[in-house]
Amino acid sequence: MSRIVYVNGEYLPEEDAKISVFDRGFLFADGVYEVSAVIDGKLIDNEAHLARLKRSMSELKMTPPATGDEIIAIMEQMVERNGIDEGLVYLQVTRGAADRDFAMPTDATPSLVMFTQKKTLAKNPVADKGISVITVPDIRWKRRDIKTVALLPASMAKQAALDAGANDAWFVEDGFVNEGSSNNAFIVTEDGKIITRHLGNEILHGITRKAVMELARRENLEIEERPFTPEEAYDAREAFSTSASAFVMPVIKIDDHTLGNGVPGPVTDKLRKLYIEMAKAG
Numbered sequence: 001m002s003r004i005v006y007v008n009g010e011y012l013p014e015e016d017a018k019i020s021v022f023d024r025g026f027l028f029a030d031g032v033y034e035v036s037a038v039i040d041g042k043l044i045d046n047e048a049h050l051a052r053l054k055r056s057m058s059e060l061k062m063t064p065p066a067t068g069d070e071i072i073a074i075m076e077q078m079v080e081r082n083g084i085d086e087g088l089v090y091l092q093v094t095r096g097a098a099d100r101d102f103a104m105p106t107d108a109t110p111s112l113v114m115f116t117q118k119k120t121l122a123k124n125p126v127a128d129k130g131i132s133v134i135t136v137p138d139i140r141w142k143r144r145d146i147k148t149v150a151l152l153p154a155s156m157a158k159q160a161a162l163d164a165g166a167n168d169a170w171f172v173e174d175g176f177v178n179e180g181s182s183n184n185a186f187i188v189t190e191d192g193k194i195i196t197r198h199l200g201n202e203i204l205h206g207i208t209r210k211a212v213m214e215l216a217r218r219e220n221l222e223i224e225e226r227p228f229t230p231e232e233a234y235d236a237r238e239a240f241s242t243s244a245s246a247f248v249m250p251v252i253k254i255d256d257h258t259l260g261n262g263v264p265g266p267v268t269d270k271l272r273k274l275y276i277e278m279a280k281a282g
């Protein structure tokens, strides 16, 4: 059975969901997006995703295609119409269709598209074993705080990881780890401190990152928001990444360095468990 895709006011079978070749998302990557997780049919931390979407649009002076409440209502419709118990809602806003011109059109109607993906998030067997990552140079643009659809460098990094026999890539710039290809990066030091890069234009301000840090603080775990080097990560006791699509994902190997005894560590396991509990509690 085909999915129902939302395109500019219409709920359509996916084979009928179409967008103009003149859409600036297609021609200029002039679009922003959000990915929200669904657990037990409920969107997780969705208000925060909508707030970030609003900020992304505002930073690019993009006219919102609908109000936040209207967008949430469409997302909920998408969950229902596609029978999503566990999975993802992808939404994308672009500046709309206009004749190709580097100058931004003033009269284009913004476009809003959504689709769903069924995915096992909570009982993900990959999280039981953990993943390996490689480090790659961060060749992305300098406004990574805006969640744009210009994802080619991220896709190249992910593919480089897969080609190297690893699962994911961590972006390194000026000698420090910024974040993962589509997630935020954390390490746990020998003395039990959780380290993750501080916020700035260099990384996406992850919604899961924020929620996991709050959970860690409630557990009285110490957190330091500062840059860390790949070398510090090689010597870490544990590492993990966070995202709406993988929650808390244990990292057990970074480049050629296996962390600890090569299995997910207790701090990571605890934070993953707490995050899933929170998500299920709604």
Ligand code: PDD
Pocket (backbone or CB within 6 Å): 035, 179, 180, 181, 182, 183, 184, 203, 204, 205, 206, 207, 208, 209, 242, 243, 244, 245
């Ligand atoms: N990616 N950093 C980058 C570069 C990301 O693309 C993402 C999310 C994150 C984590 O953000 P959040 O916790 O809000 O999902 C960090 C989504 C899942 C994606 O592109 O599919």
